[in-house]
Amino acid sequence: MLICLTASHRNASFDLLERLSIGAPAAASHLVTDSDVLDGAVVLATCNRFEAYLDIAGDDEVAVRATVEAVSAASELQADEVLDSVQVLGGGDVVQHLFAVSSGLESVVVGETEISGQVRRALEDARRNGTTTSELERLFQEAAHTSRGVKTRTRIGAAGRSLVRLGLELASSRITDWAATRVLLVGTGSYAATTIAALRDRDAEQIQVFSPSGRAPWFAAKHDLVAATDLRTAIGSSDVVITCTSSEVPVVEACDLDDGARRIVIDLGLPRNVHPDAADVEGVELLDLETISIHAPIAELNAETEARAIVDDAVSRFRAQALEQSTTPALVALRKHVFDILDDEIDRVKRRGDTTPESAEQTERALRHLVGVLLHRPSVRARELGRAGRGDDFTGALDALFGVRPEPVADVPSAVVPLAERAARVRDDEADAS
Structure with missing residues (x-):
C-alpha cells in the first residue's frame, strides 16, 4: 500500500523545511533497511517541500512514526514537531498529489518548471539507494508522463515560471537597466544554469560566477561568464548577488556585505546560502525564499484548470490500470x-506413439x-x-x-530503468537544455 508524508510551504515553516532538506535525503537509505513495515521509500526534498512516498507492508501508523523519527533524527529536529507539520495521504490521494506536484500545480509559483526534474532525481536517488519497489516505480514514471502532458498541452508553464524568475521580477522593481547591472552568481549547479537563462532574458550582460567548490572556471567557460576567485572582492564589484548552492552552511556572511554599497541579494538556496543577519546590513535588500514565496502570483485560472483536468484524467487511468x-x-x-x-x-x-x-x-x-x-x-x-x-x-x-492460487509477485529490481522512460528522460533533458 502506498502512503505519502508531505510538508510544504502550505503547512510548514521554511525553517523546518530547510532543516529537513539537509537531513531527510540522507535518512532515505535507512528507512527501508531499518524497518519491518516499509518495503520501499522515495524522498523528495526541495526548496519548498518535503515528501516521503512509502510502500508499506505493515501498519500505516507504525510506518509513519518510523519515517518521521528517521528524518527527524537526521535533521536534528523533534519528531513531534515534524509529525505536527506533515500531512499523511493514502490510497488514491497519493497518486493525485504526486501527479499535481510533478506538474507544478502545488508549487509556490504554480507551473514552475524545475519540479519535474526534482521529482525525477528523487526516484533516481531511491534507485541508487535500493529503496524503490515496482509500485513506486510505476507511480513516479506515470507522474513524469503526466507532467510532460501538462507541459506540452497547456500554457501553465509558458512564461517559464520559477522561483528564480519570480525573484528577478521582484528585483526588477528596483533595477531600471539589467544590461548595466553587475551581477554575481554564487553556485554552479542546475539552478545556476536556470538563473543565467533568466538573467539573459532580461538582457543582463555583466555576470560573474563564484563557486565555493572551485568549479567557477569550468562553469564560466561553459556559459561565457567571468570566473571570480575571491568572494568578498566579487561581492564588492556587484550590484546584485544571487546565491544558489547546495552548501549546508551559509556561504555569504553579513560581514561580506558591509561595504556600505546599496545591493540586492537574492538567496535561492535551501538551506540558506546567505546568513539571515545580512538583512540588517545597511544598504542590503535581502530576498530569500520565504520573502519570494509571499509574492507568488495568483495562477492563471484557465491554464491551471486545464492542467488539473489533465492530472485528473491521468489519475483515473492510473487507478483503472492498477x-x-x-x-x-x-x-x-x-x-x-x-x-x-x-x-x-x-x-x-x-509417448503413446500411435500417430504420425x-x-x-x-x-x-x-x-x-x-x-x-x-x-x-x-x-x-x-x-x-x-x-x-x-x-x-x-x-x-x-x-x-x-484450487489455483496466484504466486507472490516479485518486485522489479530498482536498478532496472525501462527503455521508454530512458527515452522520455533524454527528451526532457534536451527540452531543459534548450
Missing part, C-alpha cells in the same frame, strides 16, 4: 494451470488454439472485474473451482 493489474497474478496462475495440463496431455499423446509426427503436430496446434479460445473470456472477465474493484472475486473463484 485495478486491472490486480487480477494479473491470478490470470498468470490460471494460464499456468491450464497449459501445464495441456503440455502433459500432449506429452502423453506423443504430422498428425501429432496438427493435434498440438489445434489443442493450443482451443485453450487460447477458452482462456480469452476469463481473461476479459478478469480485467472487467478488476476495473470494477472486484478482483478478489476472480481470485476466489479460481481457488474455489480449481
